[in-house]
Amino acid sequence: MREFKNIQEVRESIDYLDNQIVKLISERSRCVEQATKFKKDTNDVKAPKRVEAVIQKVRTIADENNVNPDIIEQVYRTMISCFIDHELTHHSKMNNKQR
Template sequence: MKKPDECSNIKDIRREIDAIDKEVIAALGRRFAYVKAASQFKTSETGVKAPERFHSMLQERRAWAEVVGLNPDVIEKLYRDLVNYLIDEELKHWQKKT
């Protein structure tokens, strides 16, 4: 993988961005596998939704964003949307088991 300043043209940049996006999507797939696995330890719909965990997770992701110079509002929205989707999927998985 090239560093940004090692890229000599836009094609290099796009290839590196595509590679990063592929890694991000693979990581999201791994994250989703853990979300589904977590449903086996939850005993209620409230446990699946885990509002306190959701709130604290968003605050932590905001802090992580600030550390690396990203806009925390954008990262919060991204994670809010992602995790709400994953909660819905986890609920479906959990309901099948009950």
């Protein structure tokens, strides 16, 4: 990581990173929507075992990258919860179209 000379450089870097993060979340969202096609019911959507596996995986990645795993877990639990809600809505719409 580079050393910043002033707060403006820090903010510009954060703005750049935010842009990249949102693009990656958008890509993740499209994957989540695609996954809906392969799930039979709401239990498949909620997939608590998969959620915990993802949490463990990102905690390990956090450790490897010198970031607090508790922060990453909180961020991911929030993100996953939002995606599950989104996926449940998407799944419901798909099921209504098939009827």
